[in-house]
Amino acid sequence: MPSKAQVVEAHGLTKRFGDRTAVDGIDLSIAQGGCFGLLGPNGAGKTTTLRMIMGQSPITAGTLRVLGLDMPDAVREVRRRTGVVPQMDNADPDFTVAENLKMYARYFDLSPRSIGARIDELLEFVELTDRADSPLRELSGGMKRRLSIARSLINDPELIVLDEPTTGLDPQVRRMIWNRLRQLKTSGKTLLLTTHYMDEAERLCDQLVVIDHGRIIGHGQPKEMIETQVEPHVLEIQGERTAIDRLLESCPDIRLETVGELHYCYTHNLAPVLSCLESAGQLTYMHRPANLEDVFLRMTGHELRD
Amino acid sequence: MTAAQLSLPRPRASAFKVWFRNLMVWRKLIAPSLFFTFGEPFVYLLGLGFGLGRFVGEVNGMPYLTFLASGLVASTAMNTASFEGMYSVFTRMVHQQTYDALLATPLQVDDIVAGEMLWCGTKAVLAATPILIVSVLLGAVDDWTAVLAIPLFYLIGLCFAGPAVVVAAFAPSYDFFNYYVALLVTPMFIFSGVFYPIETLPEFAQTIVQILPLSHAIALVRPLVAGEFPPVVGIHLAVLVAYAVVGYLAATVFIRRRLIT
Ligand SMILES: Nc1ncnc2c1ncn2[C@@H]1O[C@H](COP(=O)(O)OP(=O)(O)O)[C@@H](O)[C@H]1O
Ligand SMILES: [Mg+2]
Numbered sequence: 001m002p003s004k005a006q007v008v009e010a011h012g013l014t015k016r017f018g019d020r021t022a023v024d025g026i027d028l029s030i031a032q033g034g035c036f037g038l039l040g041p042n043g044a045g046k047t048t049t050l051r052m053i054m055g056q057s058p059i060t061a062g063t064l065r066v067l068g069l070d071m072p073d074a075v076r077e078v079r080r081r082t083g084v085v086p087q088m089d090n091a092d093p094d095f096t097v098a099e100n101l102k103m104y105a106r107y108f109d110l111s112p113r114s115i116g117a118r119i120d121e122l123l124e125f126v127e128l129t130d131r132a133d134s135p136l137r138e139l140s141g142g143m144k145r146r147l148s149i150a151r152s153l154i155n156d157p158e159l160i161v162l163d164e165p166t167t168g169l170d171p172q173v174r175r176m177i178w179n180r181l182r183q184l185k186t187s188g189k190t191l192l193l194t195t196h197y198m199d200e201a202e203r204l205c206d207q208l209v210v211i212d213h214g215r216i217i218g219h220g221q222p223k224e225m226i227e228t229q230v231e232p233h234v235l236e237i238q239g240e241r242t243a244i245d246r247l248l249e250s251c252p253d254i255r256l257e258t259v260g261e262l263h264y265c266y267t268h269n270l271a272p273v274l275s276c277l278e279s280a281g282q283l284t285y286m287h288r289p290a291n292l293e294d295v296f297l298r299m300t301g302h303e304l305r306d
Numbered sequence: 307m308t309a310a311q312l313s314l315p316r317p318r319a320s321a322f323k324v325w326f327r328n329l330m331v332w333r334k335l336i337a338p339s340l341f342f343t344f345g346e347p348f349v350y351l352l353g354l355g356f357g358l359g360r361f362v363g364e365v366n367g368m369p370y371l372t373f374l375a376s377g378l379v380a381s382t383a384m385n386t387a388s389f390e391g392m393y394s395v396f397t398r399m400v401h402q403q404t405y406d407a408l409l410a411t412p413l414q415v416d417d418i419v420a421g422e423m424l425w426c427g428t429k430a431v432l433a434a435t436p437i438l439i440v441s442v443l444l445g446a447v448d449d450w451t452a453v454l455a456i457p458l459f460y461l462i463g464l465c466f467a468g469p470a471v472v473v474a475a476f477a478p479s480y481d482f483f484n485y486y487v488a489l490l491v492t493p494m495f496i497f498s499g500v501f502y503p504i505e506t507l508p509e510f511a512q513t514i515v516q517i518l519p520l521s522h523a524i525a526l527v528r529p530l531v532a533g534e535f536p537p538v539v540g541i542h543l544a545v546l547v548a549y550a551v552v553g554y555l556a557a558t559v560f561i562r563r564r565l566i567t
Contacts, residue, residue, distance in 0.1 A: 017567070056409050057567060058310070076412040084410035090403035094331040103330065106323055107411035155411075 083152030324421025377500030391470025430463025448533030468553015
């Protein structure tokens, strides 16, 4: 038995839409505290998994416990204690920022009078204090996403579920959101987030599962996965196939993955490969350390990014 | 259809939260909303009531203005609930994803459907009552019995809300609503006795009109506006209540089917 209660415990969790299997018998065990990531490309089944966890989508097969309660029976209790940041922002366009939060509090049976101070706090947390009375149409995409985050915290949730929290946002806003999510982690909340950005997963997630075609194809801590599953050095190479073939012959200690026009060359030992590349000529290359993208490519043979 | 979709609705007090949300939005948009719900019936009332009334004189023993006003308040309740149940529900369900936001809180699909039904009734009252008041100012209303028409507006709203929400549940886009409006709402408006007594219609047309709810709504509202109690109440009330109940059940089933995937 785990010492701490598991926040999410799924066995053989499956979702079929007609004859398409969106989630194909996944097992999840998410401990309390920290950030757990579902990493996978578009269409992998991330949103569908979250929707089952929130009791928004009926489970085709398998068992699911959330916050120690059986789903879907405990749907209302689970939602009462959980916050959701949806993939598509859906704040009410007819209300101002503050009105959105006030109305959302009502849905959780929080009285508008008791919630005033909390709303101020939340607006400050997501840096929207000066926008409290702005109508939604005056907000940028990044502001709307920050409002979604504030809204997800209105009920002081134990678990916060975030579906691609920074997709489509510019770098400054992404960084700001990452900082806030780290703060939430520190304050003891459990975060469950989906992403198809490996940098996001590496930065935020303490544990993650990699999903492809509705199946879990890998899991672990991001750093440890990179260390154990791929070579530390990556050379992204472009050039003629014949030149690549010559490189492969002259350099025995490399592993090559080819995606479209781009060749990924993996090695434990950088110096010899670099000198091979120099003598081969005709090839342009860029060196970088290995990341989760490479882990994903190794597992699936295709890329994570779109 | 699954057993879960077909099970009886489980309405709870939380439905009022959905209702309250809609009320707050309405309050913000009150000016344009009043203009549109008000404008058209007002034009009918002035244009037809005074213009046509001069030639028509009395109909069914009442001035034409009274006859028309009593039909228009009922049809306004119908139109308002129908449009709210279709366009507004569709907007909240699809374009704004408002229901998705609600379904991340303890609210459930059945609360949403019940809340929208309650709101459609309210909106019907909010739209039809001002026209009743204008009718009073124009001298078309005879007695305090007209006040009893106001709760009827609510029932008429409920009665048309269900079918409209069902249409929204099937709609792929806004264009879909044109069919329902062209095939049912507009014909009801023209043929159900708003502008002339249904007795002038051929026998078979009267039968069709009496299967549809608007003629029954008018049969109750018209005498009240003209200052008397309706001679027949039971059957008309029964038809309206039946439409409201069956519409509510169907709306719940089909919205569940659309939202719970
Ligand atoms: N309501 C639905 N009806 C039919 N298919 C769906 C539905 N929702 C998702 N899918 C399908 O299930 C798969 C997984 O989708 P999703 O969970 O949204 O993926 P992700 O969030 O990882 O991008 C996709 O192939 C998608 O087309
Ligand atoms: Mg998704």
